[in-house]
Amino acid sequence: MGTARVVFDKWSGRYAARMADVRSSAVRDLFAAATRPDMISFSGGMPEVSRVPLDDVVGAATAAIRESGAEALQYGSSEGRVGVRRIVTELMAEVGVRLKPDDVVVTAGAQQALDLLAKIFIDPGDTIICEGPTYLGALQAFSAYQPNVVCVPMDEQGMRTDLLAETLERLGPRGAKFIYTIPTFQNPGGVTLSPARRRELLDLARTYDIPVIEDDPYGRLRFEGGHCLPLRALDDEVIYVGTFSKIFAPGLRLGWVTAPHPILAKFVLAKQAADLCGSAYAQTAAERYFTGTRWRRTLQVLTRTYAERRDAMLRALDEHFPAEARWTAPEGGFFVWVEMPSFLDLKSILAEAVENGVTYVPGDAFFPDGRGRNCMRLAFCFAEPDAITEGVRRLAEVLEDRLELYRAFAAAGVLGTPDGAGERG
Amino acid sequence: MKEKIAVLMGGRSLEREVSLVSGERVCDALTERGYKVLPLDVTPELVATLRAERPDAVYIALHGKHGEDGTVQELLEFLGIPYTGPGVAASALAWNKAVSKRLFVREGVGTPAWVTFTADAFKQAGAATALDLVPDAVGGLPVVVKPAEQGSALGLTKVSDADALPEALLGALSYGDAAIVERWIDGTELAVSVLDGPDGPRVLPPVEMVPKSGLFDFNAMYTPGETDYYVPARLEADKEAEVVALAARVHELLGCRHVSRVDMVVGEGGVPYVLEVNTSPGMTETSLLPMAAAAVGIDFQELVEHLVRSALDGNT
Numbered sequence: 001m002g003t004a005r006v007v008f009d010k011w012s013g014r015y016a017a018r019m020a021d022v023r024s025s026a027v028r029d030l031f032a033a034a035t036r037p038d039m040i041s042f043s044g045g046m047p048e049v050s051r052v053p054l055d056d057v058v059g060a061a062t063a064a065i066r067e068s069g070a071e072a073l074q075y076g077s078s079e080g081r082v083g084v085r086r087i088v089t090e091l092m093a094e095v096g097v098r099l100k101p102d103d104v105v106v107t108a109g110a111q112q113a114l115d116l117l118a119k120i121f122i123d124p125g126d127t128i129i130c131e132g133p134t135y136l137g138a139l140q141a142f143s144a145y146q147p148n149v150v151c152v153p154m155d156e157q158g159m160r161t162d163l164l165a166e167t168l169e170r171l172g173p174r175g176a177k178f179i180y181t182i183p184t185f186q187n188p189g190g191v192t193l194s195p196a197r198r199r200e201l202l203d204l205a206r207t208y209d210i211p212v213i214e215d216d217p218y219g220r221l222r223f224e225g226g227h228c229l230p231l232r233a234l235d236d237e238v239i240y241v242g243t244f245s246k247i248f249a250p251g252l253r254l255g256w257v258t259a260p261h262p263i264l265a266k267f268v269l270a271k272q273a274a275d276l277c278g279s280a281y282a283q284t285a286a287e288r289y290f291t292g293t294r295w296r297r298t299l300q301v302l303t304r305t306y307a308e309r310r311d312a313m314l315r316a317l318d319e320h321f322p323a324e325a326r327w328t329a330p331e332g333g334f335f336v337w338v339e340m341p342s343f344l345d346l347k348s349i350l351a352e353a354v355e356n357g358v359t360y361v362p363g364d365a366f367f368p369d370g371r372g373r374n375c376m377r378l379a380f381c382f383a384e385p386d387a388i389t390e391g392v393r394r395l396a397e398v399l400e401d402r403l404e405l406y407r408a409f410a411a412a413g414v415l416g417t418p419d420g421a422g423e424r425g
Numbered sequence: 426m427k428e429k430i431a432v433l434m435g436g437r438s439l440e441r442e443v444s445l446v447s448g449e450r451v452c453d454a455l456t457e458r459g460y461k462v463l464p465l466d467v468t469p470e471l472v473a474t475l476r477a478e479r480p481d482a483v484y485i486a487l488h489g490k491h492g493e494d495g496t497v498q499e500l501l502e503f504l505g506i507p508y509t510g511p512g513v514a515a516s517a518l519a520w521n522k523a524v525s526k527r528l529f530v531r532e533g534v535g536t537p538a539w540v541t542f543t544a545d546a547f548k549q550a551g552a553a554t555a556l557d558l559v560p561d562a563v564g565g566l567p568v569v570v571k572p573a574e575q576g577s578a579l580g581l582t583k584v585s586d587a588d589a590l591p592e593a594l595l596g597a598l599s600y601g602d603a604a605i606v607e608r609w610i611d612g613t614e615l616a617v618s619v620l621d622g623p624d625g626p627r628v629l630p631p632v633e634m635v636p637k638s639g640l641f642d643f644n645a646m647y648t649p650g651e652t653d654y655y656v657p658a659r660l661e662a663d664k665e666a667e668v669v670a671l672a673a674r675v676h677e678l679l680g681c682r683h684v685s686r687v688d689m690v691v692g693e694g695g696v697p698y699v700l701e702v703n704t705s706p707g708m709t710e711t712s713l714l715p716m717a718a719a720a721v722g723i724d725f726q727e728l729v730e731h732l733v734r735s736a737l738d739g740n741t
Contacts, residue, residue: 004471006434006464007450264501343595404548405598412553414591 080106
């Protein structure tokens with residue numbers, strides 16, 4: 001039988017100061033625990049790995065052990081196996097980036113790359129620049145190194161480069177350690193940095209002499225719209241972070257980083273301290289998986305699956321969501337970002353949503369400073385289209401209830417602006 | 426080994442994290458003092474755990490809804506377990522500022538002018554069309570807008586411009602079904618703690634809060650360095666005596682037992698106004714009750730043990 005007993009952390013008070021900023025939210029943990037069997041989750045950005053043919057994986061894993069067992073089970077080089085780095089160069093060539101295997105270091109997922117980049121660049125109190133909102137896991141990785149995070153707002157075209165220019169002018173040359181950006185199908189915003197702004201961002205970074213970290217997990221999951229070159233294709237000095245998690249599977253924990261060689265040298269030192277080397281077994285299996293063309297078909301299936309789910313979500317939002325809501329229409333990736341009128345606290349509403357059988361991530365998780373409480377991230381990647389429709393309907397019910405009050409104020413004409421009433425998309 | 430004490434903390438209130446900090450400190454203090462300590466969260470297993478463990482008393486370290494509004498107190502009365510802090514009626518009365526302020530006015534206790542709005546008044550009766558009357562009704566701007574039932578100053582906004590009033594009300598009403606708009610009193614903000622003892626209520630030295638932002642909100646309350654505290658408050662001796670007597674009176678007026686914290690502000694001309702009464706004061710490192718107790722030589726363990734003994738020994 002369960003008990004209401006609380007277990008304290010008897011080591012509290014002995015942790016490093018840097019851990020103070022990286023604790024999880026007690027309220028969020030509580031709600032995470034409160035699940036019901038028919039819960040529809042829009043919270044996690046989990047790839048639909050069930051679409052990856054297991055026979056292909058069995059083949060790759062078997063070949064890895066049969067043909068290179070001794071290597072796969074041994075320590076490898078810190079930079080990663082040459083074979084998998086060659087595959088990275090081939091993948092990157094397809095998006096307009098020419099690399100040699102030497103330019104690539106394999107990491108334990110893109111997450112490790114973010115942690116190690118933060119480790120080699122950030123001293124406590126250093127300023128870094130990112131989009132606001134930005135990837136929660138990046139904020140987590142960075143915050144352990146105690147930076148001062150400056151967020152630049154976005155619109156449908158991605159990061160507002162005019163506001164970035166203002167920020168940089170205020171901070172001055174080398175005024176920030178780096179600019180972290182997810183230019184394509186941003187997490188959580190769902191928006192993509194326009195080609196013109198890509199140029200502007202890179203020009204600004206050059207002018208103010210600040211490195212750019214481009215995080216590109218979703219770039220190959222495009223549903224429609226024109227091809228968009230990564231920043232790294234436009235500027236050799238961009239530090240680029242890639243991952244196999246979305247084009248293959250996150251369970252292998254394989255990502256990579258490419259950067260100018262001096263940075264890469266520092267990165268490898270940090271990587272050695274962290275884990276000596278990545279999993280040779282996972283790398284060998286990935287080498288086999290990406291040999292031939294079957295993986296391309298699987299990637300098409302994955303992309304088509306996500307596109308259907310994005311369509312289902314946008315349709316359901318159009319049909320069920322209140323007129324006061326605004327949301328982004330992503331051309332790829334995993335996420336839709338929803339903004340409600342400023343007074344609505346979606347963190348406090350999450351409890352009701354969970355009771356109503358649907359979850360999301362409240363927007364403040366994606367800001368370093370508590371902003372974004374009137375926003376939420378909806379992940380469409382992991383639920384079937386029917387479940388998405390039902391989940392959006394359940395969520396709309398909860399929101400409608402709260403909006404009744406807002407409408408009474410709007411009807412009396414006492415609110416300054418209608419705050420998005422009637423606007424869509 | 427002394428008696429077995431269950432310390433109730435956490436819960437689903439918005440002040441969960443603060444409560445967990447208070448609760449852990451209370452547990453440590455009781456353990457040091459030789460009690461058998463049982464830390465408990467408010468979960469669906471709470472009642473079963475209480476029945477199985479049969480503690481001699483419950484220390485309520487919950488803050489906010491359910492812990493402070495009489496819900497848990499009512500449950501513990503039903504289960505026949507003695508608990509710390511004010512009873513059901515006093516908790517409910519203090520928790521609802523709209524009601525306790527009515528009581529203050531009736532009994533001649535100064536409290537800033539205010540109006541109360543329920544969410545239903547807006548939704549069903551079009552109260553938003555009368556917001557233009559609010560500033561005059563409370564004696565002018567600025568005003569403070571806050572939820573009628575919420576601790577820790579969550580959803581609190583100071584409004585100096587009438588145009589900002591609707592948004593502030595919407596903000597406050599996202600924390601509860603009613604909000605109050607209260608005249609802002611410029612002056613010295615005080616927290617005056619009252620402890621019951623064998624000889625009746627004992628008022629601890631008033632603590633003066635000077636928030637750097639000018640507003641004693643959630644942030645000012647819990648972020649170290651955001652507020653300067655003075656214990657005792659920088660008051661003339663006769664003024665201090667006046668606020669001390671006022672706190673004791675309010676404590677008794679609401680029918681509080683064991684402990685309460687009366688928050689007030691001394692305005693222009695030295696007039697004290699009572700803002701609200703807290704029946705489950707915070708017990709964190711920056712909390713006001715432990716600060717006041719320390720000023721008269723009552724250390725944290727002694728304070729906690731005093732409250733527990735009050736519950737165990739039937740001191741009402």
